[in-house]
Every structure is written in structure tokens, then in C-alpha cells.
Amino acid sequence: MADEIRYEYKTVQTVRGTDGLVISKMQKDGWEFVEQSQGTLRSTLTFRRPKKPLPWPLIGAAATGLVILTVVIGTASALSDGDEKKDAAAKPAAAASEKPSATPTPTAAEPSAVEMITSENNSEFAALLKTADTCDDANADFATKYEGQTIAFNGSIVDMTPHGDYHTRYDFLLGPGDKGPNTTVGPAFKYEDVNVVELRLAGKEVPATVGVGDKFRFVAEVGDFNAVQCLLHLDPLSTETR
Structure with missing residues (x-):
């Protein structure tokens, strides 16, 4: 044909x-x-x-190459399947552990919020409020240990002076108790370079102005202790009338 x-x-x-x-x-x-x-x-x-016929040597070479490629692919596939089966047999526990657990894993309890330091819950602060010497080492020790934490105490304004050349910014000297400029015990707490707004006045009757002798519930953040001036620096958080 x-x-x-x-x-x-x-x-x-x-x-x-x-x-x-x-x-x-x-x-x-x-x-x-x-x-x-x-x-x-x-x-x-x-x-x-x-069309010009394709030479037989080229046809034979192409067919041989196709057969070799098919064999290689089949061998690689067989080896891959074997490895996967070996891995599956060798690691049954790992595969089981990857399944989501029906029961949630218990987690550690969240840390509770830092408690505000008062004379009622902190013996060191209670003792500090009664110290007779504003330069006592207890001031430096307390500032070092509790710097950045929040304290609250009933106190009064011992002194109030303009900060530098400002007319609306002040340096406040605070003391524990109700005696204002006659305070004789406790640290010399200092608010430095703050205005009345930054005191964050609160309470039933918020005053328009503040002055020496006024009594408040002070909530503040502990700063550093100036050992030369014997001043324990605070940053005001709230000032509540009482």
C-alpha cells in the first residue's frame, strides 16, 4: 500500500x-x-x-528519549510514594498531635493589674509617711524600688511657688496629713513644673484655684529622689478634694 x-x-x-x-x-x-x-x-x-518526511534516525532517537523520560518519571514517582509511606509509618504520633484538640489547652492566668500603693496595703509606704526626716534613706529606697508605680495618700499643699518665670506653672511641695505648711512628718513630695489643669482636679466640689494648706487625696506616679534637696518627685495623676 x-x-x-x-x-x-x-x-x-x-x-x-x-x-x-x-x-x-x-x-x-x-x-x-x-x-x-x-x-x-x-x-x-x-x-x-x-511535507518532507522526518529522517528515521531522528524518529528513533525521539522515541527512545520518550521511553527513557517515562521510565525516569515512573521511578521517581515510585520512590516518592515509598518515602511518603515510610514517613507516615515512622511518625504516627506526630501526625496525631497535629490534629486540633477537642478540649482547649489550659493557659496561664493573666497577671492581675498592679495594685495602687497606699498606707493600708503597703507597710513600707505607711512607714515612709511617718518618717520624721525628709532626708532619711527610706526615701531613696522607696523611690528606687517603686519608681513608675502609683501611690495614693491623703495630704495637703505645704508650699506653692511659680516655676521659673512662669505665671501659670508651679512647683508644689506636698506633705501627708492636713497641716499644710506646718507639716513635720513624712517625705517632701514635689510636683515640678505643672499647671492647675495638670493636677486633674476631681471631687464633688472642684475648686477654680488651689493654694497652700488645701487638702486633697493625691494619686501620683513615683519619680526619683533628689538626695541633695531631699525631695521625692511625683507626677500628678489625679487630685481629689476631701
């Missing part, structure tokens, strides 16, 4: 009047003229020529 001839096809568009020249050139190159489609201005010419 004779082998069936396979053709490759090619179409060429030409301007009317040049069809003959194009057909002649294509035939010289081995193309056979098949048909012509006539348009208004252009013609479409169709040509064909037998």
Missing part, C-alpha cells in the same frame, strides 16, 4: 494584477498552486507542497 502524501499549505495575499508573478515565483520554490480567492482589491492565493 502506497504511503499517503501529506501536504503543508501556505496562503499569500496579492494586489490585483500581480497574481501571475507570485504564482510563478512560488512554483519555482516547489509550491503547487491550489486555488485563488478574488477580493475587491486583493487576491488570496493558496499553495501546497508535500
Whole structure:
């Protein structure tokens, strides 16, 4: 049985009047003229020529390469499946542990909020409020241990002076108790360079102004201790009338 001839096809568009020249050139190159489609201005010419058979050595090499590639892929797949099965057999416990637990794992309790230091819950602060010497080492020890924490105490304004050249900013000297400028016990607490607004006045009757001798419930953050001036610095958080 004779082998069936396979053709490759090619179409060429030409301007009317040049069809003959194009057909002649294509035939010289081995193309056979098949048909012509006539348009208004252009013609479409169709040509064909037998496909050149692929040399047998190349066909054999391609087939051999395909067989080798198939074998390699099949071997790799088999090895991969084997490794996965080995891993699954070697790590059953790990796979089980990755499943979400039906019962939530207990977690550590959240730390409780830091308690405000008062004379009722802190013996060191209670003793400090009764010390007779504002330069006592207890002041420095307390400031070092509790700097940044919050204290609350009943006290009064011992002194109040403008800060530098300001007329609305002040340095306040505070003491525990109700004796104002006659206070003789406890640390020399100091608010430095603050205005009345920064005192954060609160209470049933909030005063428009404050002065020496006024009594409040002071809530403040502990600062550092100035050992030269014997002053324990505080930062105001709230000042409640009482």
C-alpha cells in the first residue's frame, strides 16, 4: 500500500494584477498552486507542497528519549510514594498531635493589674509617711524600688511657688496629713513644673484655684529622689478634694 502524501499549505495575499508573478515565483520554490480567492482589491492565493518526511534516525532517537523520560518519571514517582509511606509509618504520633484538640489547652492566668500603693496595703509606704526626716534613706529606697508605680495618700499643699518665670506653672511641695505648711512628718513630695489643669482636679466640689494648706487625696506616679534637696518627685495623676 502506497504511503499517503501529506501536504503543508501556505496562503499569500496579492494586489490585483500581480497574481501571475507570485504564482510563478512560488512554483519555482516547489509550491503547487491550489486555488485563488478574488477580493475587491486583493487576491488570496493558496499553495501546497508535500511535507518532507522526518529522517528515521531522528524518529528513533525521539522515541527512545520518550521511553527513557517515562521510565525516569515512573521511578521517581515510585520512590516518592515509598518515602511518603515510610514517613507516615515512622511518625504516627506526630501526625496525631497535629490534629486540633477537642478540649482547649489550659493557659496561664493573666497577671492581675498592679495594685495602687497606699498606707493600708503597703507597710513600707505607711512607714515612709511617718518618717520624721525628709532626708532619711527610706526615701531613696522607696523611690528606687517603686519608681513608675502609683501611690495614693491623703495630704495637703505645704508650699506653692511659680516655676521659673512662669505665671501659670508651679512647683508644689506636698506633705501627708492636713497641716499644710506646718507639716513635720513624712517625705517632701514635689510636683515640678505643672499647671492647675495638670493636677486633674476631681471631687464633688472642684475648686477654680488651689493654694497652700488645701487638702486633697493625691494619686501620683513615683519619680526619683533628689538626695541633695531631699525631695521625692511625683507626677500628678489625679487630685481629689476631701
